[in-house]
Amino acid sequence: MALKSTTANGGDTRPKVLIPEKVSPDGLRLLQASLEVHERKGLNHEELQAIIGDYDALIVRSETKVTADLLAAGKKLRVVARAGVGVDNVDLNAATKLGIIVVNSPQGNINAAAEHTIALLMAVARNVGEASASLKAGKWERSKLVGIEVKGKTLGIIGLGKVGLTVARAAGGLGMNLAAYDPYANPSLAASADVELVPTMEELFSQADFLTIHTPMIASTKGLIGDAELAKTKPTACILNVARGGIVDETALLSALEAGTLAGAGIDVFTAEPPQSGDAASKLIAHPKVVATPHLGASTVEAQENVSIDVCTQVLSILSGQLPRSAVNAPIILPEEYRTLQPFVTLMEKMGSLYTQHFSPANAAQRLRTTFEVTYEGSLASANTTKPLFAALVKGLLSPISSTESLNINIVNAELVAKERGILINESRSREKLEQEGYSASVTLKARLDTRSPSASRVKQDPLNSNTPSSSSARQPKIDEQIITGFVSNNTPYIGRLGRFSTSFIPEGNMLICRNYDEPGKIGEVGGRLGRAGVNIRSMTVAPIEVSGDSSLKKVDSVVQSGEGGAKGENEALMILGVDRAVDDEVRKSLIRQEGVLEASLVTL
Numbered sequence: 001m002a003l004k005s006t007t008a009n010g011g012d013t014r015p016k017v018l019i020p021e022k023v024s025p026d027g028l029r030l031l032q033a034s035l036e037v038h039e040r041k042g043l044n045h046e047e048l049q050a051i052i053g054d055y056d057a058l059i060v061r062s063e064t065k066v067t068a069d070l071l072a073a074g075k076k077l078r079v080v081a082r083a084g085v086g087v088d089n090v091d092l093n094a095a096t097k098l099g100i101i102v103v104n105s106p107q108g109n110i111n112a113a114a115e116h117t118i119a120l121l122m123a124v125a126r127n128v129g130e131a132s133a134s135l136k137a138g139k140w141e142r143s144k145l146v147g148i149e150v151k152g153k154t155l156g157i158i159g160l161g162k163v164g165l166t167v168a169r170a171a172g173g174l175g176m177n178l179a180a181y182d183p184y185a186n187p188s189l190a191a192s193a194d195v196e197l198v199p200t201m202e203e204l205f206s207q208a209d210f211l212t213i214h215t216p217m218i219a220s221t222k223g224l225i226g227d228a229e230l231a232k233t234k235p236t237a238c239i240l241n242v243a244r245g246g247i248v249d250e251t252a253l254l255s256a257l258e259a260g261t262l263a264g265a266g267i268d269v270f271t272a273e274p275p276q277s278g279d280a281a282s283k284l285i286a287h288p289k290v291v292a293t294p295h296l297g298a299s300t301v302e303a304q305e306n307v308s309i310d311v312c313t314q315v316l317s318i319l320s321g322q323l324p325r326s327a328v329n330a331p332i333i334l335p336e337e338y339r340t341l342q343p344f345v346t347l348m349e350k351m352g353s354l355y356t357q358h359f360s361p362a363n364a365a366q367r368l369r370t371t372f373e374v375t376y377e378g379s380l381a382s383a384n385t386t387k388p389l390f391a392a393l394v395k396g397l398l399s400p401i402s403s404t405e406s407l408n409i410n411i412v413n414a415e416l417v418a419k420e421r422g423i424l425i426n427e428s429r430s431r432e433k434l435e436q437e438g439y440s441a442s443v444t445l446k447a448r449l450d451t452r453s454p455s456a457s458r459v460k461q462d463p464l465n466s467n468t469p470s471s472s473s474a475r476q477p478k479i480d481e482q483i484i485t486g487f488v489s490n491n492t493p494y495i496g497r498l499g500r501f502s503t504s505f506i507p508e509g510n511m512l513i514c515r516n517y518d519e520p521g522k523i524g525e526v527g528g529r530l531g532r533a534g535v536n537i538r539s540m541t542v543a544p545i546e547v548s549g550d551s552s553l554k555k556v557d558s559v560v561q562s563g564e565g566g567a568k569g570e571n572e573a574l575m576i577l578g579v580d581r582a583v584d585d586e587v588r589k590s591l592i593r594q595e596g597v598l599e600a601s602l603v604t605l
């Protein structure tokens with residue numbers, strides 16, 4: 001999809017990206033060719049909220065609080081990109097609900113954060129901060145500022161993920177003994193870095209000369225280290241935090257330093273940034289045993305270049321309909337795979353929309369509260385993921401009843417939306433080969449109708465308003481099975497089965513689908529009525545063979561006829577007409593009154 005476009009009067013309609021923080025120009029240059037890039041630093045939350053509605057993408061670092069109300073105001077927003085690792089400043093649940101993809105740069109600044117941790121480790125061990133301040137103040141205090149060596153000391157790592165492991169390797173190079181507490185750590189990665197995994201945080205605290213924190217800020221790590229934990233450290237130990245403020249309780253840390261139960265701290269991150277005067281964080285910063293930096297872990301030229309290029313590339317991917325590399329709230333699928341699935345994505349959306357319009361036009365929202373069985377057949381059964389197909393189906397099912405809601409359905413939120421709507425979709429795969437059918441993959445969508453439900457068995461519907469025939473119909477036709485099969489041929493989606501009828505038509509544009517007795521004259525009658533209403537027939541497919549079971553499925557070639565239908569008798573046929581414009585409902589109803597036309601549905605696909 002081309003991103004650049006102009007309006008008839010020459011105005012710029014390129015998607016817009018808002019960048020309210022300092023993001024390296026290396027990535028922004030990539031955006032400039034196809035997006036309108038607005039760098040707007042220094043906006044407060046209200047100002048941001050007032051303008052976010054104009055933007056398709058938002059790129060932030062750690063300062064912008066991407067809250068639920070900000071996301072809700074971002075009516076056009078499709079992606080929030082975090083130029084860094086931690087996404088604790090983004091309301092992921094709200095983004096997921098709104099179908100907004102959140103991406104980050106999981107690798108770009110890891111080395112910078114690890115090196116900064118080592119910088120703080122050495123600064124704390126050798127009193128670098130205090131020594132520098134003292135010298136600048138004109139003092140020469142050599143004996144007061146004697147430090148300790150880290151070689152031979154134990155570094156206790158809390159959170160042995162990407163940064164934790166990088167710190168471990170560097171600290172190993174400094175001759176430190178390494179131990180870590182991380183209940184989810186990969187033991188072989190730990191072993192490869194000579195890190196001993198310990199089963200409890202308590203054990204780590206009792207061994208460590210230096211403790212360093214590298215967990216994410218999530219509900220379970222908020223206040224992870226408080227009074228009780230700090231009481232277990234050696235009095236000579238020092239603690240480092242380059243992860244997130246609030247993982248170590250700042251008041252508890254201050255008390256431990258003041259009580260002398262902890263020897264020092266190196267802190268890069270704070271609960272509130274910047275800290276407010278008088279709060280525990282600002283007292284920590286002023287404390288002589290603390291070396292503090294203003295959230296500089298990722299602030300290197302190299303890291304900023306990395307994260308900027310990483311997230312800007314992902315923004316471009318998303319805005320051009322591709323999948324990003326590092327979506328935080330969406331399943332990752334490879335672009336290659338996405339391309340293979342793309343024609344089926346279109347097919348699934350059409351099948352879902354056809355289902356709602358053809359089988360449950362009356363009170364569709366309520367009738368969609370059902371269980372669907374979707375079977376991916378043939379080569380599609382080997383797809384690594386069916387997430388995009390699932391999302392397209394949900395989008396298609398809902399688009400006829402809620403075009404605004406369905407617009408925002410994507411792989412991020414499809415499951416959630418379906419659940420909230422009471423739509424249950426069971427997916428299965430059938431690897432049976434389909435070569436004899438002339439295509440390699442197909443999908444079958446089947447609504448599982450609960451025949452035991454008293455209300456279902458009592459259903460008696462007006463054929464003028466629904467496709468389920470009335471029991472009062474003179475000839476008592478069979479109730480349609482709610483099945484649709486689709487396939488893709490030459491990258492074009494086809495419907496191969498609709499209800500009990502085997503067919504082959506391209507689901508596109510305005511279509512009139514009539515079920516009638518397979519008797520001579522039906523096509524002429526319908527054609528004549530449409531002609532009188534000024535509706536032009538562009539294509540016609542007749543599916544005269546009734547399908548009684550899967551094994552009896554027979555393909556019917558598309559036939560364009562002007563006159564006769566099929567054989568006489570109780571056999572039914574489907575007549576699928578592609579028409580040049582939407583048919584009035586009055587015209588549709590008048591068709592049903594004609595002898596032998598049992599039902600007629602209008603669909604737009």
Ligand SMILES: NC(=O)C1=CN([C@@H]2O[C@H](COP(=O)(O)OP(=O)(O)OC[C@H]3O[C@@H](n4cnc5c(N)ncnc54)[C@H](O)[C@@H]3O)[C@@H](O)[C@H]2O)C=CC1
Nearest residue numbers: 086113159160161162163182184214215216242243297298
């Ligand atoms: N100061 C700065 O500028 C920077 C800070 N960071 C922060 O560093 C932290 C670590 O980042 P990554 O290593 O990329 O994350 P990661 O996800 O690779 O690693 C986090 C590790 O923490 C572990 N963990 C989770 N809960 C735990 C618990 N309760 N106890 C012990 N371990 C637990 C996980 O199992 C995982 O191994 C994040 O908070 C991130 O935001 C990252 C980059 C720069």
Ligand SMILES: O=C(O)C(=O)COP(=O)(O)O
Nearest residue numbers: 061062083084085086298
């Ligand atoms: O990547 C992270 O998690 C960081 O903390 C870096 O934050 P920043 O982009 O420097 O505001």
